Amino acid sequence: MKQLLESSLKSAVLYGQHYLANGKVASYIPELAKADPHQLGLCLITKEKEIYHAGDWLVPFTMQSISKTFSLIAALQTSGYQKVFSKVGMEPTGDGFDSIVQLETKQLIPFNPMINAGAIVTVSCIDSKDPVKEFLDLVHKLCANNEIKINEATYLSEKKAGMRNRSIAYLLESDHILEGDPEIILDHYFKMCSVSVTTKDLAHYAWVLANDGLDPTTGERLIEGWIVRIVKTLMMTCGMYDESGEFAVKAGIPSKSGVGGGIVSVAPNGIGIAAFGPALNKKGNSVGGTHMIEYLSKELNLHYFANQSDITA
Ligand code: DON
Numbered sequence: 546m547k548q549l550l551e552s553s554l555k556s557a558v559l560y561g562q563h564y565l566a567n568g569k570v571a572s573y574i575p576e577l578a579k580a581d582p583h584q585l586g587l588c589l590i591t592k593e594k595e596i597y598h599a600g601d602w603l604v605p606f607t608m609q610s611i612s613k614t615f616s617l618i619a620a621l622q623t624s625g626y627q628k629v630f631s632k633v634g635m636e637p638t639g640d641g642f643d644s645i646v647q648l649e650t651k652q653l654i655p656f657n658p659m660i661n662a663g664a665i666v667t668v669s670c671i672d673s674k675d676p677v678k679e680f681l682d683l684v685h686k687l688c689a690n691n692e693i694k695i696n697e698a699t700y701l702s703e704k705k706a707g708m709r710n711r712s713i714a715y716l717l718e719s720d721h722i723l724e725g726d727p728e729i730i731l732d733h734y735f736k737m738c739s740v741s742v743t744t745k746d747l748a749h750y751a752w753v754l755a756n757d758g759l760d761p762t763t764g765e766r767l768i769e770g771w772i773v774r775i776v777k778t779l780m781m782t783c784g785m786y787d788e789s790g791e792f793a794v795k796a797g798i799p800s801k802s803g804v805g806g807g808i809v810s811v812a813p814n815g816i817g818i819a820a821f822g823p824a825l826n827k828k829g830n831s832v833g834g835t836h837m838i839e840y841l842s843k844e845l846n847l848h849y850f851a852n853q854s855d856i857t858a
Pocket of ligand 1: 609610642738803804805
């Protein structure tokens with residue numbers, strides 16, 4: 546098994562490299578445009594807590610939209626199910642991650658917590674004197690790394706360039722969905738997106754989710770089971786934006802991406818995976834990352850809906 550995992554991760558990185566020419570680093574946040582589009586890294590943690598890795602697994606990047614899963618957990622923990630889902634829905638959009646159109650044409654509350662509008666709402670639902678500290682404490686615990694912190698340059702860059710998010714927040718405010726000052730909520734959102742992590746950190750987080758919120762090595766409960774169920778389901782249905790359906794067919798693993806190039810994937814059998822590759826496809830997902838996860842899914846039989854007579858095309 547050890548050899549299979551080591552060689553699969555190495556081959557996945559080589560496989561991902563073939564697709565990098567189809568991608569571009571994010572440029573709408575100037576600080577992200579500095580990333581090296583050739584980087585690719587992977588980390589996988591087994592149920593028994595064995596760590597496997599390949600490529601640029603320890604290169605730091607900002608979690609961006611992956612923060613949306615942590616802010617959802619923090620909102621559910623501090624405000625509860627009823628409150629959070631009275632302000633944000635559970636449906637995929639089929640639109641881009643920063644789309645504003647449905648808030649005007651379909652319903653006032655954002656479709657789900659994985660798009661920008663939904664995450665701005667969940668951030669506003671973190672019921673704490675210091676929501677950013679609440680968020681960082683959660684990240685430290687679930688990634689098992691107390692050194693994780695905000696990348697200040699990215700935070701300032703996001704804050705300066707964040708006009709679209711500002712438009713979303715003010716529209717939500719005008720419809721009485723946001724509680725609190727939009728500028729303060731946006732500031733918290735930008736800080737959370739700018740938290741710097743590595744695939745090792747995110748693979749640990751995925752591992753906790755893959756083990757239903759328990760650390761299987763100690764039996765300690767780190768997140769409540771009902772919250773894990775919600776987060777994993779929304780990752781599967783909405784985590785890759787308007788590519789969620791295709792990714793569910795091809796990889797079949799609940800996953801969440803970020804424009805920093807990260808993808809966190811909660812695999813079956815207690816396996817946590819994180820991928821990194823800053824070159825993005827047109828939907829804003831890591832082009833190398835999506836292909837590496839698809840490769841691992843086939844190679845290690847990690848598709849949630851795979852079956853014995855499944856001959857994958
Ligand atoms: O709000 C934004 O646009 C970014 N901070 C995060 C967007 C993002 O990561 C979308 N992911 N693929």
